[in-house]
Amino acid sequence: MSKITNFKLDFDQDLEFYLNKNFPGFADYRIHNKALDARGANRGKKPIYNYKVEIIYPGEEFAAYREQFNFLDNFSQTPVIIGAGPAGLFCALRLAEYGIKSIIIERGDRAHNRMKHIARFWRYNEFDDDNNVCFGEGGAGLFSDGKLITRIKSPYVQYVMNRFVDFGAPPETAYVSNPHLGSNKIRGLIKKITDHLKDKGCEIHYNVKVDEVLFEEDKKVAGVKLSDGRLLETNNVVLATGHSAKEIYYHLKDKEVAMEAKDFAVGVRIEHRRSQVDFLQYGRFVQEDLGAARYKLTYHNKEVDKGTYSFCMCPGGYVLSSGTDADGIVVNGMSNFARNSPWSNSALVVSVNAGKDFGLDDVLNGHYFQRDIEKKAYEASLANATGKEIPSQRVQDFLDGRISKDLPKTSCPSGIFSHNLTTILPEFISQGLREGLESFDKKMKGFVNNDALLLAPETRTSAPVTIKRSRATFESDSHKGLYPCGEGAGYAGGITSAAVDGVKVAMAMIRKEKNI
Incomplete structure (x- = not known):
């Protein structure tokens, strides 16, 4: 019978050396799960990999992963x-x-x-x-x-x-x-x-x-x-x-x-230099082969029952203009397989609740809510640039209520322009972002800095x-x-x-x- 075992190894330990030492005579192995845990790396704690590995011995074979499909032939009418x-x-x-x-x-x-x-x-x-x-x-x-x-x-x-x-x-x-x-x-x-x-x-x-x-x-x-x-x-x-x-x-x-109508979330993209995020997450291990760092951050205001959280984090990635209307602007994030862009970005979004933040008299009110924000972003771009550039603001300027006099370099291929993002976003979204950013900076000291950039709006979370x-x-x-x-x-x-x-x-x- 094959043996499935769970164990942890320091990120720089050799897997096969560990298996040979602890399971002498094994014939083969296959990995069911491998996950990096870098929590505490910025405080000097060594990153580890959590493994789930299946091991077989001579004379044994791995059970097939594959399903078998019976031929059923076509439906009476093609779907x-x-x-x-x-x-x-x-x-x-x-x-x-x-x-x-x-x-x-x-x-x-x-x-x-x-x-x-x-x-x-x-x-x-x-x-x-x-x-x-x-x-x-x-x-x-x-x-x-x-x-x-x-x-x-x-x-x-x-x-x-x-x-x-x-x-x-x-x-x-x-x-x-x-x-x-x-x-x-x-x-x-x-x-x-x-x-x-x-x-x-x-x-x-x-x-x-x-x-x-x-x-x-x-x-x-x-x-x-x-x-x-x-x-x-x-x-x-x-x-x-x-x-x-x-x-x-x-x-x-x-x-x-x-x-x-259902709940969704609305906010911005936050973009840092990748080297900043890597250092904040990996600390002294930043030069090790751990890949571009990821993060996941959440904040909840119990008084108003509103959540602010990171979403779709793209290490070593790009911020893209991704609207579906000629007169609307939406941002999203992506990265290529190598995750080697000089920037890392993530959505920072605030929960939008059906029946609380928009009415239920029309089932599409949530869509209209999204659309109104996207149109405001486009109109701002048209007034201050050419209509394709993305409204942007330095993080510290956003928190201090200032329009950014200049903007850092960005990954966004559409270009950016300086704008007060609170004129695009509903006040409860802006307030949720302010509270969230202050909370996130306590969890990742240095997350808030004036080289970090906010690009708006992120409206199509779901x-x-x-x-x-x-x-x-x-x-x-x-x-x-x-x-x-x-x-x-x-x-x-x-x-x-x-x-x-x-x-x-x-x-x-x-x-x-x-x-x-």
Whole structure:
């Protein structure tokens, strides 16, 4: 029988030396989990790795990780998946494992063409409604650092990681804690996944929108109407449109699909020199081979029940303009696999509560809340620059209520301009950021300094609505055959959880269609 053991090693200890000493005669091993713990490194405490390792002895073999898939053949009507982000692609991939073909509709272009549109937007402010940081093959995940971190517990997490490795991710993706592909590598993986789906007989239609989901009188799905006039008949539609496809939200509201407003968070990106963050986290170990440092910070004001926290931290990364409207500005962060940019950034956001910070008389009030902030940022950029530059303020100036006279260098390819960010953000967001920054500086002394930069606004942390669905069948609570899926439906919060949700939806459709 194989043996699974958990242990800790100093970051500079050799794993195989430890195994040979403690498990003499073992034949092989495989790592189930490896996680760096650098807490206390800035106080001189040696960083450690937490390991979970499986060991076998001569004559033993590792149990297979792989699932076996029975060939089930196609559904009576080919399912239509709206969106080629992680949720939509992994839904299609899971169906294809069982021999079931699907049709994917993507409003944007393939990743390599999408990149050209985005580069022109960052450089020349030539905005494309359908090819931007959120829309196009790969979805928003293509430009969100390629982090595969997830807090969800699901047997499908390992499946997703294994499939990423199959399509070219580094082998450690399958076992390392907090795996990271980088935006540069995930683009190549997405192309391989879509090419594989085509080889399996799936159809992928690019540069076309779904204008309407068609329903019968009894609210059962009947098909979709595309922007080029085509009608696709189907009794299964997967909504994997992402958290920024506002047209779908408007359409679902008109069709009286069951939705409810949900909480999200709004704030800024904070950018430091990477060397600063590395030193704050690693202290005297900063020169060791520990990679660009990460942090996670939280603050809660009990009196007003508001949380401020870091989110989507991008060590050695870039701050990107990632809006989906020509007259709106949004920022996000990313990093490449090497994480070797001179800067590190993270979202710093404050919780926005449905029914407290915006009314519930309209299910889309959360979306309107986000949109109002984004428009203010654009209008400020247009008044002070050209409309593409990002409103920015030095951290200490923000806390002291001063407009920055000059700004430090930044990773942002769109450029920045000096602005009082409190004129863009609601007061409770600005106050939450002030309180959070003061708290974070106590936890990481030096986190607040006037070389650190705030860029605004970070508004698209998650969907502003939940498209309600059955826990048992995953179908819409109001419209049968409609499967809300992934981040845009309110059921995921990153690449991995979105991919896992796509797998769950695929399995739910298989259970219904094949009676298994």
